[in-house]
Amino acid sequence: MSLFGELKNEYSIAEWVSLGISLSILAVIVGLVVWFWLSPADRLARFLVREGQTRMEDGLYYVDFTIENIGDETGEKVEVKGSITAGDHKEEASTVFDFVPGRSEEKGVLIFTRPPRGLVITVKSYQKP
Amino acid sequence: MTSGKKNSQWLEELDDVLRAVSGAFLFGIPLLYTMEVWWIGSQVDALDMSLSLAATFILLIILDYGAGFRMNKKYVWSVSILDSLVALAVAIVCAALSLKIIGYLPSDLGLENMLGRITMEAIPFGIGVGISDHLVEGQKAQGEDPNRQQERQRGEEERTAEGKLHGTLVDMGATALGAVIVAFAIAPTEEILFIASRQSSLGILIIMSVSLVISYIIVFEASFVSESKRMQQRGIFQHPVFETVNSYLVSLMVSLFMLWLFKILGSDQSYQEWLNYVIVLGFPASIGGAAGRLAI
Incomplete structure (x- = not known):
């Protein structure tokens, strides 16, 4: 018996339908993998920090921020530091992200005792995976 | 056709x-x-x-x-x-x-x-x-035998209320055992805290619903043979929905106990945290529990 004839005997319509759905799902997945393969993904980690809203809780200033890794490489233990300078007063706050994968975002909060005017948030260091 | x-x-x-x-x-x-x-x-x-x-x-x-x-x-x-x-x-x-x-x-x-x-x-x-x-097909052979099924059916009719209670307790025991087997290795790990901390109230509700649906699928839909067998099985809560809910509640109790045993839950946590941790561990526990029911 030919291969197709064999399949025709063994497979019901319902089974063909689920095979069809499965193949379209797999086509999307395989298509994406091929696309990633073809598009070069070797940019080193690079971070952008965006300052968000500030709220006051019990006399402290909570500053939201978002860190985005626009490279392809993952950054581990990414250290973010924020500093404000008002006259003689200099204040720093920092946090560490365990993991910022390439092309993704994480959110964090820095806390200050003074109003965070002139706040500068920078990424100080990260470890290579 | x-x-x-x-x-x-x-x-x-x-x-x-x-x-x-x-x-x-x-x-x-x-x-x-x-x-x-x-x-x-x-x-x-x-x-x-x-x-x-x-x-x-x-x-x-x-x-x-x-x-x-x-x-x-x-x-x-x-x-x-x-x-x-x-x-x-x-x-x-x-x-x-x-x-x-x-x-x-x-x-x-x-x-x-x-x-x-x-x-x-x-x-x-x-x-x-x-x-x-x-x-999920451990009992296929038995379920397919028509003589055995008839015997079982006769047995069902003769069962007393006491027998039904016994059947329910056996079911609950099997659920608890299955839940422990799957969830015991997960209970003391940090993942429970990680996952729970990311959940909103809606997220917790979704995890609950999915746990119930997957348990239902495992016990009742995995095999129509097993399903018809389970429908006749002894027990107070014979309706599939009741059985699934019952199985889920037992799995949650088991999760609660394990989290308490591993000191992940204590008096310093809020009720919200208690609830979230139990529901998050309840997902693997209910899947194990459903499989446990299937095995008896």
Whole structure:
């Protein structure tokens, strides 16, 4: 018996339908993998920090921020530091992200005792995976 | 082809696919609650993804020779390859959905990382699909024997209220045992805290609903044979929905006990945290519990 004839005997319509759905799902997945393969993904980690809203809780200033890794490489233990300078007063706050994968975002909060005017948030260091 | 035959053909296919889903969750869930798998998924490149997909597919073809997810099929190699494609798709969909539910497939993750996590998580889910015929069909042979079924039916009619209570207790015991077997290894790990801390109230409700649906699928839909058998089984809560809810509540109690035992829950936590941790551990526990019911 030919291969197709064999399949025709063994497979019901319902089974063909689920095979069809499965193949379209797999086509999307395989298509994406091929696309990633073809598009070069070797940019080193690079971070952008965006300052968000500030709220006051019990006399402290909570500053939201978002860190985005626009490279392809993952950054581990990414250290973010924020500093404000008002006259003689200099204040720093920092946090560490365990993991910022390439092309993704994480959110964090820095806390200050003074109003965070002139706040500068920078990424100080990260470890290579 | 008569419409009745057509109908049964669709039901049979639904039965097969739901059996595959049951196997995927039963085997895959311990590795869903493993953070290393999430992190590795963020580090793999396209080559690793292709290799893991190919490896899972080959594994499924091999497993299909001995087990697979379809019932009552004679082995034909060409059919086996097509079945393995379906199995791979089921594994990928289950892996993606469950990662999404526990909050480790956020939309800001980036497409490549998402795909990396899904393909890595699809390996254990795929193995589960590949052996699902064995995992969830332990009682197939007994259920198919018409004489035994008749005997059982006669037995049911003779049962007293006391017998029914006994049956319910046996069911609950089996559920608790299954829940412990699957969830005990997960209970003391940090993943419970990680997953719970990411959940909103809606997220917790979704985890609850999915736990109930998957338990229902495992106990009642995995095999229509088992289902008709369970429908006749002794017990106070004979309706499938009651049985599933009962099984879920037992699994939650077991989760609560394990979290307390491992000192993850204590008096310094809020009620909200208690609830979240119990529901998050309740997901694997209820899947184990449902499988435990199936085994008796």
